[in-house]
Amino acid sequence: MTKKRERLQVIRDILDSIRKTRNIKPTRLLYSSNLSPQMFKEYVNELISKGFMKIDIDKKDKKTFSLTPKGFEFLQEYKAIENLIENFGL
Amino acid sequence: MVYEWLAANKEILKIFFGLIIGIICTAIVLRTHRLFKLSSHQGIRYFRNAFLFYGIGFLVRYILGAFLFFNLINPAYRAIITGLFEYFLIMAGFFLLYSLIWKNIEGESTKYSSSLINPKISLFYIMALILVILDCFWGGLSFMLLSQVVLFAVATIISYMNYSEGKKQFKFRKFYFVAMLLNFLAWLSNTLVVFFFKGNQNMIINIYFLNLIIFFLFLYGVIKVTGLK
Numbered sequence: 239m240t241k242k243r244e245r246l247q248v249i250r251d252i253l254d255s256i257r258k259t260r261n262i263k264p265t266r267l268l269y270s271s272n273l274s275p276q277m278f279k280e281y282v283n284e285l286i287s288k289g290f291m292k293i294d295i296d297k298k299d300k301k302t303f304s305l306t307p308k309g310f311e312f313l314q315e316y317k318a319i320e321n322l323i324e325n326f327g328l
Numbered sequence: 329m330v331y332e333w334l335a336a337n338k339e340i341l342k343i344f345f346g347l348i349i350g351i352i353c354t355a356i357v358l359r360t361h362r363l364f365k366l367s368s369h370q371g372i373r374y375f376r377n378a379f380l381f382y383g384i385g386f387l388v389r390y391i392l393g394a395f396l397f398f399n400l401i402n403p404a405y406r407a408i409i410t411g412l413f414e415y416f417l418i419m420a421g422f423f424l425l426y427s428l429i430w431k432n433i434e435g436e437s438t439k440y441s442s443s444l445i446n447p448k449i450s451l452f453y454i455m456a457l458i459l460v461i462l463d464c465f466w467g468g469l470s471f472m473l474l475s476q477v478v479l480f481a482v483a484t485i486i487s488y489m490n491y492s493e494g495k496k497q498f499k500f501r502k503f504y505f506v507a508m509l510l511n512f513l514a515w516l517s518n519t520l521v522v523f524f525f526k527g528n529q530n531m532i533i534n535i536y537f538l539n540l541i542i543f544f545l546f547l548y549g550v551i552k553v554t555g556l557k
Contacts, residue, residue, distance in 0.1 A: 246367055246369065311366060312366045315362070315363060317555075318555050319367045319369065319372070322360070322363060322375075322550070322554050323371055323372065324494070325498050325499075325504060325553045326371075326427075326500075326501075326504050326553070327428055327486070327490035328371025328374075328375055328427050328428070
């Protein structure tokens with residue numbers, strides 16, 4: 239049985255999926271995040287409210303997600319955060 | 329010869345140590361605060377708070393101690409400065425231990441908006457205050473020293489358990505265990521000097537250096553595992 243993903247890993251996975259595609263549709267992000275729709279919604283709302291990602295709406299009223307500078311910063315620092323937590327047992 | 333010189337200039341040495349440790353703590357707080365702001369991880373938050381309190385404690389000692397040394401403030405304030413220093417040190421110890429056990433105490437759903445003022449942390453403030461008051465009445469540092477010996481004994485056991493669990497996966501856990509063990513030994517030596525060696529100057533100076541090494545170890549650890557930014 240695979241280990242349950244930690245909250246920070248889920249956030250990293252979501253933001254990484256957005257980074258790889260630059261702009262990603264909500265349904266595609268839901269599939270790639272491997273979360274239930276309810277959990278996905280909670281994470282996305284949290285990440286938007288904290289300024290890690292944003293919603294872009296095009297002329298045809300289609301929604302896509304993209305990363306903010308803070309989102310990029312999180313991905314850059316993710317390894318440092320993970321190392322600190324794991325190695326110091328925090 | 330060196331010990332004699334250091335003992336004769338103990339007050340300057342204290343100020344010097346206070347300044348260096350204050351600078352080390354500032355560097356640790358700045359780095360961990362940035363990582364906490366990105367991750368909202370409570371363990372990082374409490375770890376940062378520990379060094380925030382150590383930093384404040386040592387800087388209070390450095391700045392006010394220097395004022396005292398150069399007779400810029402009334403020597404009667406020495407007791408207040410010692411009390412403040414003691415209070416911040418006890419709080420820092422509590423935060424450092426709490427950073428290791430918070431997961432077992434706070435549920436995933438518990439999200440306090442402040443890590444400095446919340447119901448659980450207010451218990452630490454009260455306990456620290458009680459210890460400082462007891463030391464004030466008894467005259468000395470006995471209660472603080474004993475509390476820190478117990479606290480770091482527990483922290484050492486926890487960090488050893490963490491190390492045993494993930495020694496292959498997380499090699500740096502050994503380093504953290506050693507840092508905690510040294511911290512415990514420093515507090516134990518401090519206590520022994522006060523209770524049994526009647527303030528042996530050479531031992532006190534050795535403990536100052538041991539403390540300095542411990543803070544450098546923490547700084548090295550933070551830089552090593554998070555990278556220098």
